[in-house]
Amino acid sequence: MxxxxxxxxxQVETFYGPVRALSGVSLDVHEAEIVTLIGANGAGKSxxxxxxxxxxxxxxxxxxxEGRDITRMQTHAITRLGxxxxxxxxxxxxxxxxxxxxxxxxxxxxxxxxxxxxARVFDLFPILRDRTRQRGGTxxxxxxxxxxIARALMSRPRLLLLDEPSLGLAPIVVRRIFxxxxxxxxxxxxxxxxxxxxxxxxLALAHxxxxxxxxxxxxxxxxxxxLADERVRSAYLAGA
Amino acid sequence: xxxxxQQLINGLTLGAVYGLIAIGYTMxxxxxxxxxxxxxxxxxxxxxxxxxxxAVLGFMGIASxxxxxxxxxxxxxILTAAYGWTVERIAYRPLRGSFRLAPLISAIGMSIFLQNYxxxxxxxxxxxxxxxxxxGFVLMRDGSFQVTLSYLQLMIMSVTVVLMAGFTTVIHRTPxxxxxxxxxxxxxxxxxxxxxxxxxxxxxxxxxxGLAAVAGVMNTLYYGVIxxxxxxxxxxKAFTAAVLGGIxxxxxxxxxxxxxxxxxxxxxxxxxxxxxDVAAFSVLVLVLIFRPSGLLGxxxxxxV
Numbered sequence: 001m002x003x004x005x006x007x008x009x010x011q012v013e014t015f016y017g018p019v020r021a022l023s024g025v026s027l028d029v030h031e032a033e034i035v036t037l038i039g040a041n042g043a044g045k046s047x048x049x050x051x052x053x054x055x056x057x058x059x060x061x062x063x064x065x066e067g068r069d070i071t072r073m074q075t076h077a078i079t080r081l082g083x084x085x086x087x088x089x090x091x092x093x094x095x096x097x098x099x100x101x102x103x104x105x106x107x108x109x110x111x112x113x114x115x116x117x118x119a120r121v122f123d124l125f126p127i128l129r130d131r132t133r134q135r136g137g138t139x140x141x142x143x144x145x146x147x148x149i150a151r152a153l154m155s156r157p158r159l160l161l162l163d164e165p166s167l168g169l170a171p172i173v174v175r176r177i178f179x180x181x182x183x184x185x186x187x188x189x190x191x192x193x194x195x196x197x198x199x200x201x202x203l204a205l206a207h208x209x210x211x212x213x214x215x216x217x218x219x220x221x222x223x224x225x226x227l228a229d230e231r232v233r234s235a236y237l238a239g240a
Numbered sequence: 241x242x243x244x245x246q247q248l249i250n251g252l253t254l255g256a257v258y259g260l261i262a263i264g265y266t267m268x269x270x271x272x273x274x275x276x277x278x279x280x281x282x283x284x285x286x287x288x289x290x291x292x293x294x295a296v297l298g299f300m301g302i303a304s305x306x307x308x309x310x311x312x313x314x315x316x317x318i319l320t321a322a323y324g325w326t327v328e329r330i331a332y333r334p335l336r337g338s339f340r341l342a343p344l345i346s347a348i349g350m351s352i353f354l355q356n357y358x359x360x361x362x363x364x365x366x367x368x369x370x371x372x373x374x375x376g377f378v379l380m381r382d383g384s385f386q387v388t389l390s391y392l393q394l395m396i397m398s399v400t401v402v403l404m405a406g407f408t409t410v411i412h413r414t415p416x417x418x419x420x421x422x423x424x425x426x427x428x429x430x431x432x433x434x435x436x437x438x439x440x441x442x443x444x445x446x447x448x449x450g451l452a453a454v455a456g457v458m459n460t461l462y463y464g465v466i467x468x469x470x471x472x473x474x475x476x477k478a479f480t481a482a483v484l485g486g487i488x489x490x491x492x493x494x495x496x497x498x499x500x501x502x503x504x505x506x507x508x509x510x511x512x513x514x515x516x517d518v519a520a521f522s523v524l525v526l527v528l529i530f531r532p533s534g535l536l537g538x539x540x541x542x543x544v
Contacts, residue, residue: 096425
């Protein structure tokens with residue numbers, strides 16, 4: 001990898017009250033890469049994604065995006081720089097329609113390209129097109145996940161953060177979601193930072209990967225390299 | 241029948257004003273989960289701005305009633321909204337993320353502060369104003385009894401209908417309304433979607449205060465007397481209306497307002513006017529016992 005990274009974390013520490021959730025995390029995500037972060041439950045994966053978005057903010061260290069320090073910026077301002085997240089638990093606005101959820105996603109960029117962007121996300125997830133007037137809360141888990149990703153895409157992000165998009169979904173849906181992640185990257189050059197417990201799928205897809213344990217990065221390497229690594233296999237790919 | 245019709249008109253007028261104020265309670269509750277007990281005082285400030293503005297306009301010799309009314313309404317809305325914004329900024333925002341009771345207590349403090357502030361600046365005496373709009377239509381005669389709809393009542397009802405329709409449109413059809421509803425449901429996700437949550441909350445207070453200002457202007461014109469304490473009872477009634485309709489629900493606040501107005505008017509007409517407040521608040525007690533989520537409110541449990 002050459003050139004300055006799109007996203008760079010340096011020695012990031014994040015606390016929840018007195019509890020240290022991240023300690024000294026440094027990582028890079030370069031333009032047009034898929035980078036994945038794997039780790040066990042409670043390792044701090046979601047905290048790491050939320051720290052990038054400034055909620056909670058890192059108590060020390062720095063987060064920078066396109067060379068600009070965003071460590072102390074407010075969440076909504078960070079999204080305006082081009083970072084979108086499909087967060088843990090999807091967080092669909094349950095009492096709003098699918099269309100309204102998608103329109104909320106356009107907040108950072110305004111509605112100049114709405115039609116074009118809607119067409120784009122409906123191409124990726126055709127099922128959403130039939131559900132536009134349905135309330136978010138009535139969708140199935142897989143549909144909600146698709147909506148969460150589509151909502152994030154509506155802001156035309158330069159960096160897409162995905163938090164466990166495969167969690168709790170049927171294998172066929174999981175496959176479709178990973179396909180879409182791959183397509184986004186290949187066809188549109190979208191930079192994606194993917195947090196997953198489903199290490200097998202994630203590592204197979206990613207250019208590079210990091211392993212997080214107890215709030216620290218313990219390994220890093222190319223996706224396939226980690227997929228073949230004995231320690232990774234025994235810790236995260238048991239039975240795979 | 242004629243008497244009934246007259247009370248219906250009176251009750252709807254009263255209820256329209258309660259409804260406007262109730263929207264402020266219900267929206268603030270919806271977005272930050274607190275009861276803004278200073279909202280009644282915001283209404284009171286709107287009433288004072290109305291009275292002062294009319295005095296100033298009269299002094300300047302502006303005689304055209306519609307013109308004066310428009311200027312007064314706009315002034316009251318803008319200045320009262322500024323009060324609403326300021327109250328949120330200094331008394332509630334610093335307490336966000338604190339324990340649940342903190343902003344509530346701060347709101348009660350704000351309410352007392354604003355009453356004393358107006359008492360100090362304007363004096364404690366009841367202030368009266370010449371009627372600005374008089375006359376009306378006689379709708380029906382029954383012996384010596386006339387059913388009248390005054391121009392003022394007509395104005396209050398039509399302004400309320402227009403405002404409520406406009407407001408409903410804003411909430412359901414505009415990006416601001418979407419942002420507002422998004423913050424109501426999930427502030428963390430709203431921020432992640434690029435919504436400035438603090439700004440949206442501020443705007444909610446501004447909108448609520450603007451509606452309360454209109455209510456203040458209309459009640460001042462209707463009754464012609466105000467003092468620094470009027471916000472207390474009217475605020476409490478509007479709060480009751482919001483709970484009756486289902487706190488957090490916009491149509492609920494409007495419906496609740498109308499119902500409280502009607503209950504009060506009919507009780508005063510057919511039973512004892514001295515106990516009309518008891519009637520209104522008894523409804524609150526009954527609703528809380530038998531239908532805690534209100535008439536149009538959402539039940540607490542929600543499938544996620």
